[in-house]
Amino acid sequence: MRKLFTGAALCSMVFAAAVSVAQEVKKCATDELVSQLANNNPSLKNAIDEYEQDIQYRTSLMVNSNTTVYKTTSTYPVALVFHVVLSQAQIDQIGGVAGIYDRVVSQIEVLNIDFNAQNTETIPAPFAALKGNPSMNFGLAHTKPDGTGTIGIEILTKPAGFTGFDVTDGSVKKTANGGLNPWDNSRYLNVWITNITNGGGGGEILGYAYNPKLAALIGDASLMGVVVDYLAFGKRKSLSQSFISNADKGRTMVHEFGHFFTLNHIWGNTAVGSGNCGDDDGVDDTPKQSDANQSVCPSYPKLPNCNGTPEGQMFMNYMDYVMDVCMSMFTKGQVTRMQSEFTAGGGSPNLHKNIHLFSWPAGVNEASMQHNIDIVPNPSNGVFTITHSDGLKQITVHNMLGQIVKQIPVSSQQSGTISVDITDAGKGMYTIQCMYNEGMVSKKVIVQ
Numbered sequence: 105m106r107k108l109f110t111g112a113a114l115c116s117m118v119f120a121a122a123v124s125v126a127q128e129v130k131k132c133a134t135d136e137l138v139s140q141l142a143n144n145n146p147s148l149k150n151a152i153d154e155y156e157q158d159i160q161y162r163t164s165l166m167v168n169s170n171t172t173v174y175k176t177t178s179t180y181p182v183a184l185v186f187h188v189v190l191s192q193a194q195i196d197q198i199g200g201v202a203g204i205y206d207r208v209v210s211q212i213e214v215l216n217i218d219f220n221a222q223n224t225e226t227i228p229a230p231f232a233a234l235k236g237n238p239s240m241n242f243g244l245a246h247t248k249p250d251g252t253g254t255i256g257i258e259i260l261t262k263p264a265g266f267t268g269f270d271v272t273d274g275s276v277k278k279t280a281n282g283g284l285n286p287w288d289n290s291r292y293l294n295v296w297i298t299n300i301t302n303g304g305g306g307g308e309i310l311g312y313a314y315n316p317k318l319a320a321l322i323g324d325a326s327l328m329g330v331v332v333d334y335l336a337f338g339k340r341k342s343l344s345q346s347f348i349s350n351a352d353k354g355r356t357m358v359h360e361f362g363h364f365f366t367l368n369h370i371w372g373n374t375a376v377g378s379g380n381c382g383d384d385d386g387v388d389d390t391p392k393q394s395d396a397n398q399s400v401c402p403s404y405p406k407l408p409n410c411n412g413t414p415e416g417q418m419f420m421n422y423m424d425y426v427m428d429v430c431m432s433m434f435t436k437g438q439v440t441r442m443q444s445e446f447t448a449g450g451g452s453p454n455l456h457k458n459i460h461l462f463s464w465p466a467g468v469n470e471a472s473m474q475h476n477i478d479i480v481p482n483p484s485n486g487v488f489t490i491t492h493s494d495g496l497k498q499i500t501v502h503n504m505l506g507q508i509v510k511q512i513p514v515s516s517q518q519s520g521t522i523s524v525d526i527t528d529a530g531k532g533m534y535t536i537q538c539m540y541n542e543g544m545v546s547k548k549v550i551v552q
């Protein structure tokens with residue numbers, strides 16, 4: 105009796121939490137946007153085709169390269185900024201400013217798990233061996249392009265009556281049009297969170313992305329980045345939170361980041377429902393499939409694939425359209441294609457070279473696993489010494505607003521002791537960040 109009662113209560117809570125979505129839920133609108141633009145502009149279509157050839161060329165260089173730098177555990181740290189554009193009612197719907205912050209943090213946790221192949225879902229044996237590790241780490245920017253401090257999240261509260269931005273409307277990315285401008289696209293990966301509306305019909309849109317080269321080809325670099333619906337970002341922590349059904353594990357953004365790093369949908373780029381085996385995603389180790397697995401969770405094996413092989417469709421790939429809970433892998437081929445974006449000629453050749461702009465994400469490849477710093481005394485009157493291990497490159501002191509209070513030059517990378525004086529900054533709590541090649545080690549100090 106108790107079990108039955110509990111079950112019923114849980115069910116009603118799930119229904120209460122789920123957002124009513126009468127229309128079909130589309131995972132993302134990236135293809136529709138591109139094909140719409142390309143159909144109206146033959147020379148753009150030509151340029152996109154040429155860019156695809158260029159991606160294939162750079163990917164093949166990496167595969168054939170004698171150097172294994174991109175195949176090792178080397179990581180690509182990428183600074184993120186979240187531009188949130190919502191009405192107060194919409195902000196309240198996701199728990200207010202604190203709720204936004206929680207969802208951003210949970211989203212980054214999901215990104216860092218999935219983009220380091222640390223997710224624990226069981227993958228069927230024929231596909232498990234193909235699982236790749238993108239080796240990308242994402243962290244919130246603590247420094248704006250102008251050098252001032254930030255928490256890496258901007259929130260623009262729209263007037264009551266604001267509904268959202270249409271999927272075809274780039275205004276969410278333009279301050280002058282009621283949105284928020286991107287930060288320097290070469291150094292930050294820009295993410296916008298808003299209510300994505302779809303005036304053209306055809307379903308609820310969860311997200312869309314413009315990769316860097318595509319935005320450049322269109323002639324509007326400010327479009328570059330990822331947009332995710334405010335009810336499809338972050339990871340659900342409680343049943344009372346509002347999310348679009350089956351989009352509550354943070355995988356919409358994983359999928360859109362895949363697009364940002366030039367991945368195509370696993371069935372190719374033809375419209376969902378066209379059932380076309382002639383189209384491919386440009387990646388060799390993903391089995392060809394004719395169509396999307398949309399908002400479902402198939403059981404393995406899902407037959408047939410276009411190759412006629414017994415493992416069937418790789419529906420658990422992040423670039424299919426299955427429910428969040430059913431996604432679990434990029435392939436090695438997809439990883440190489442994504443990482444080729446960081447090479448010369450790629451869309452993001454400098455995006456991973458800005459670790460000084462953000463805090464090393466917690467839990468992933470932390471330098472503190474390998475390096476140690478001691479700060480004595482702590483608390484102090486503002487004068488203290490830092491004892492550090494080999495390889496130290498830079499020390500920065502931040503206040504609790506994330507602003508840089510002091511940068512301390514490091515004369516020798518050899519282990520040793522450095523004396524620091526931040527009495528000018530006043531009493532309070534500060535974060536000491538010691539940058540190593542492997543990442544950042546942070547410690548809090550108190551000045552009293």
Ligand SMILES: [Zn+2]
Pocket residue numbers: 131132133134135359363369
């Ligand atoms: Zn997509």
